Amino acid sequence: MTWETVAGVIGGLLLVYAALLVLLRGYARRHPETVTMKDALRLLPDLLRLIRRLIADRTVAAGVRIRLALLLAYLLSPIDLVPDFVPVIGYADDVVIVALVLRSVVARAGESAVARHWPGTPEGLGLILKLAGLGAAR
Template sequence: MTDLSARASSPAVEKAISALPNLVKLGYRLMRDPRVPVKHKAFLGGSLAYLASPVDLIPDFIPFLGRADDLLMLAFALNAMFEAAGEAIVHEHWDGTGDVLEIVAGVVEWGASLVPWPVRRAVKRYLRGF
């Protein structure tokens, strides 16, 4: 087994992959929840559209960086939605175990922190309503 395949089969990676269906359901349920602000839903929807769009700030054919901008914006949008919804609502909609949600939320928060500060500031200003 190569080093890469050993890492890909690690328990942490397996947990992260197994959390994806629950994360998709969580995002869907938060989008439908009337307690979550509409602007946060629009930001997540826009981030998903950006992820699917062939137009990128950093073209996808550039190794690593091409997908990183897409994933960081998605993490930033999810983190903003988690914060806006609040812990109780997020837990209400989560199907998995609490420890996995904690890991997912930590990864999402870390990814959001990698978005450049001027972008974060502009988006937060928009979400607050200036």
């Protein structure tokens, strides 16, 4: 592999990363009401317990459990798509990734599985379901 190929691949990856940053910044500015930092920090312990419980539930499809395990690894990893100290979009990438995974989990495992394993308050569950794209918080 020549250095031009390596430079092209690295340049392409940097271009995709820059586009992702621009898209995340735009999303965070257009939707500041989705989940506030205060809400996200308050929900984090319950969300981590929910993920752990869904992974342990053998009635949930294996593909869903794998997605949740990868999400858990991403959330616990010190490596992030966008460093958390970057204003506005630092945490937006985490919220977007959690929302995408939750949408796929709810679509595949069902809202009832999420509700059955939710360890927090009904308001917190409503916010999680809102984040998963199921309309207004309950």
